[in-house]
Amino acid sequence: MASLLELKEIFRNADAVCFDVDSTVIREEGIDELAKFCGVGDAVAEMTRRAMGGSVTFKAALTARLGLIRPSWEQMQKLISEHPPQLTSGIRELVNRLHQRGIHVFLISGGFQSIVEHVALQVNIPTANVFANRLKFYFNGEYAGFDETQPTAESGGKGKVISHLKEQFHFKKVVMIGDGATDMEACPPADCFIGFGGNVIRKQVKEKAKWYITHFDELLKELEER
Numbered sequence: 045m046a047s048l049l050e051l052k053e054i055f056r057n058a059d060a061v062c063f064d065v066d067s068t069v070i071r072e073e074g075i076d077e078l079a080k081f082c083g084v085g086d087a088v089a090e091m092t093r094r095a096m097g098g099s100v101t102f103k104a105a106l107t108a109r110l111g112l113i114r115p116s117w118e119q120m121q122k123l124i125s126e127h128p129p130q131l132t133s134g135i136r137e138l139v140n141r142l143h144q145r146g147i148h149v150f151l152i153s154g155g156f157q158s159i160v161e162h163v164a165l166q167v168n169i170p171t172a173n174v175f176a177n178r179l180k181f182y183f184n185g186e187y188a189g190f191d192e193t194q195p196t197a198e199s200g201g202k203g204k205v206i207s208h209l210k211e212q213f214h215f216k217k218v219v220m221i222g223d224g225a226t227d228m229e230a231c232p233p234a235d236c237f238i239g240f241g242g243n244v245i246r247k248q249v250k251e252k253a254k255w256y257i258t259h260f261d262e263l264l265k266e267l268e269e270r
Contacts, residue, residue, distance in 0.1 A: 046236070051255050052266055054236040058147050059215035062206060062234070063135075064222030065153035065160050065176070067243045069167070070129040074155040075109060081123045082113050102154065102199040102226070103192065106177070110190060117185035124162050131166060132242055134260030139167045141267050149173065150209065152202050154226065175205045202230040221263075225249060238263070 046054070055061075066073045079088035088109050100108075115123075142149050149169050153160045153176040160176040178191040190197065195204040206218055210233060220227055220234035223241065228249055231237035239253030242260070250256055257263065 046254070048254055051236045051238075054217050055219050055238065055263070055266060058217045058219045058236070060148040060150060060209060060213070060217075061142055061219045061221065062150045062152050062202075062209075062230075064202075064220075064224065064227045064240075065151050065163060066155050067223045068221065068227075068240050069132060069135050069151065070163055071132055071243050072130060074129065074153075074159050075106075075113075077127060077129075078115055078120075078123055078156070078159075079109070079113050081127060082115055082119055084112050087112055102201070103197050106154070106190070106197060110179075110187070114187040115179065116187055117181040120156070120158050120179065124159060129159060129163050131163070132260065134264065136167050138260045138264055139169060141264055143168065145267065148213070148215075150175065150205075152176075152196065152205050152220075152230075154196050154201070199226075200229065202226055203233055206230055207233045223249065228253060 063069050076085065076089055076092065079085045091105065091109050091112070139149050150173045151160055151164055151169060155176055157174065157176045157178045160174050161171045164171050164174050175196055177194050177196050180188040180190060182188045195201040202220070206220065209215055210218060217235050219236045219238065220230045221238045221240055223244055224246055225248055228237050228239065237253060239249045239256040241250060241256060241258045
């Protein structure tokens, strides 16, 4: 197992840095905000709590929650324009600094492509570097399910995306940053995991992560010290 010093070295010399989105790059959980917007916030929050504590697979939990929300194409657009996701303090500066160093930056999320692409544009990440779940709609704009073939629709999906990136771009050192257990589980194949507790602290992640931060300034400092 790598020591904290070794993890910091990997971060400074990374080929790519991958960020989770909900409660990491943005302050909220996208699916909970969508549920509130569609008038089923409490019921979906309860399902989320049960899913996190139990043996439900990620795909089963996502299917059940989306089946309750049933967001239309129009509701998705309105959510983004009327309640745009709130960026976490320091993320813009950190992404800019990583780009200046020639480090590729990706967003890997169990959330929804349209919301995550909106976030990507706010922080100057190309939308080609976004991996998230795609909602499907009928011609009249009604909800028609989600693309179950996306790796992010599965448990362990973030690790699959990182393996794919390493294969496609021949990255040697990839860092994963996120607040949740699914982010921590993506290392390996990621070479370094940094736990983020700036919006919400997940006890299990805080206890198990060798490197745990609560503000992105900590990572900016790490890059500027060398």
